[in-house]
Amino acid sequence: xxxxxDHAELVxxxxxxxxxxxxxxxxxxxxxxxxxxxxxxxxxQLESWDATGLGVIMGAHRRAGRCGRRLVLRDVPPQMQRLxxxxxxxxxxxxxxxxxxxLTKP
Numbered sequence: 001x002x003x004x005x006d007h008a009e010l011v012x013x014x015x016x017x018x019x020x021x022x023x024x025x026x027x028x029x030x031x032x033x034x035x036x037x038x039x040x041x042x043x044x045q046l047e048s049w050d051a052t053g054l055g056v057i058m059g060a061h062r063r064a065g066r067c068g069r070r071l072v073l074r075d076v077p078p079q080m081q082r083l084x085x086x087x088x089x090x091x092x093x094x095x096x097x098x099x100x101x102x103l104t105k106p
Contacts, residue, residue, distance in 0.1 A: 007035025013045030016053030024053070028060040032067055039064055042098075044075035054083070061093060074098055 004011045010031055016024055031039055041057070049057075057073070064071040072094045076084065084090040 007031045007039070008037065009040040009042060011042045011045060013047070015047050016049040016056065018050060018052040021052045021056050024056050025059065028056065029063060032060060032064045032069060032071075036069065038070045038072050038094075040072045040074050040096075042074045043077065043080065044098075046077060046080065049080060049083075054087075054089075057093070058089070070094055072096055 004013075007030075010027070012024070014020070028041075039060075041060075057071075061071045074096050075098055076095055081090070081095075084093065084095075
């Protein structure tokens with residue numbers, strides 16, 4: 001697992017699981033505590049996450065809310081989107097895509 005970025009946007013890649021949870025939690029908490037406004041997590045490079053990794057994301061979401069910020073998940077891979085829908089967390093977490101929509105002719 002690797003996390004790169006600053007207090008406004010982080011790129012999360014690799015695996016977010018029980019082995020990487022402590023480091024991920026520290027990086028996310030530091031980013032939440034040191035910034036203002038939305039904190040965007042770009043997950044396009046994320047290979048997988050387990051229940052512990054999802055717990056880290058939810059913990060960062062709660063911490064951001066307490067700090068008056070919003071955690072936004074960008075480019076969530078399809079298999080992870082399915083997990084968010086199955087657990088109904090897609091209703092709680094803000095998600096966006098960076099893809100520009102293709103304009104079609106009328």
